[in-house]
Amino acid sequence: MVMLLAGGTVATLLSRLYYNSGGNSKWMTTLTQSGGSPLLAIPLLLTPPSPPSEDQERRPAASKLLVAVYVGIGVLIAVDNLMYAYALQFLPVSTFSLVAATQLAxxxxxxxxINAQRFTPLIANSVVVLTFAAALLGVGASSDGTSSSSTAPRGRYAAGFVLTLGAAAAFALILSLYELTFEKVVRARTPRWVIRTQMYTNLVASAVAVAGLLASGEWRTLPGEMASFRNGRARYVVTLAGTAASWQAALLGQVRLVARVSSLFANATGAVQLPLVPVFAVVLFGERMTGIKAVAMLMAVWGFLSYVYQHYLDGRRVAAAAGKAGGECCVCAARTASDAVSHAP
Structure with missing residues (x-):
């Protein structure tokens, strides 16, 4: 959870810093969101393998199916990253981060x-509140100075808003597909399979981003972009490298939560960073913290807490039924119970 919150916050801020310091390549921004995937080889090598008994009980699907799943999800990740790259240039980072909260809805x-998630009034409340929080930002475009004082015209603000919504929808689909992959294809939720799945899908996304960078001709502008980057070439490289590493840390934490609990819980946990990004954006980039953004942040926090409380209630009920009260955390108890039911003969 810490990796998800810290990595997501740092990655979003560094991505905006790239644009603010003179960066302009959408495909380079797209690449940084998945290009750090080779770094996952380090935790993969350091993670001990699963016991032989577990591997025999749950054998993954055929290699061809795994490859098809990795390629399909990887291409979708690349498209999602490209939409985020455009959106982050068109919107203030605080507005971007809050509109992106609609991915939970x-x-x-x-x-x-896809995952047969059970809905309750608390979960429905969480979804509705987060959706209204994003809608509040959409109708309050002029309140953060974007429509008039910002260099981005109103048309670009609207495009950024729509692209962020599209990227949020795509990312929601990706998380659900990850959960389906662990359940039906990989048939395991071990740390090694989590790292493998994230690494292979992001390698595919990186290949798509590199192809787009070459096909678009943006690679020709990179030397000039690096030379004109504020505070020099070294900061350019450090910014991109830090962004790539931060995204992978955040995604690793999120995919791990998908495997341990559910895609919806992982998404709700990611919403916790919402109050962090706008605050840092105000301090680092001088963006205005308007009343609309403050209300939207409070609504986002309320939506997240509503969802967490539902998991708490589910965990207590499952633990009481299984006679394990106090034996494990509520979300893990819920996952254990659901796994036991789904794999019962």
Whole structure:
């Protein structure tokens, strides 16, 4: 959870710093969101393998199916990253981060359709509140100075808002597909399989980003972009490298939560960083913290707490039924119980 919150906050801020310091390549920004995937080889090598008994009980699907899944999810990740790259240039980072919270609402739909997620009044409340929080930002475009004082015209603000919504929907689908992959294809939720799945899908996304960078011709502008980058070439490289590493740390934490609990819980946990990004954006980039953003942040926090409380209630009920009260955390108890039911003969 710490990796998700810290990595997501740092990655979003560094991505905005790239644009603020003179960066302009959408495909380079797209690449940084998945290009750090080779770094996952380090934790993969350091993670001990699963006991032989577990590997025999749950053998993954055929290699061809795994490859097809990795390629499909990887291409979708690349498209999602490209939409985020455009959106982050068009929107202030505080507005971007709050509009992106709608991925939880989209994830509620995909989780219901793909993962058979159970809905309760508390979960529905979480989805509705987060959706209204993003809508509040959409109608309050002029309040953060974007429409008039910002260099981005109103048309670009609207495009950024729509692209962020599209990227949020795509990311929600990706998380649900990750959960489906662990359940039906990989048939395991061990740390090594989590790292493998994230690494291979992000390698595919990186290949798509590199192809887009070459095909678009943006690679020709990179030397000039590096030379004109504020505070020099070294900061350019450090910014991109830090962004790539931060995204992978955040995604590793999020995919791990998908495997341990559910895609919807992982998405809700990611919403905790919402109050952090706007605050840092105000301090680092001089963005205005308007009343609309403050209300949207409070609504986002309320939506997240509503979802967490539902998991707390589910965990207590499962633990009481299984006679394990106090034996494990509520979300892990819920996952253990659901796994036991799904794999019962």
């Amino acid at each position: 989209f994830n509620a739909v995909t989780s219901r359709l």
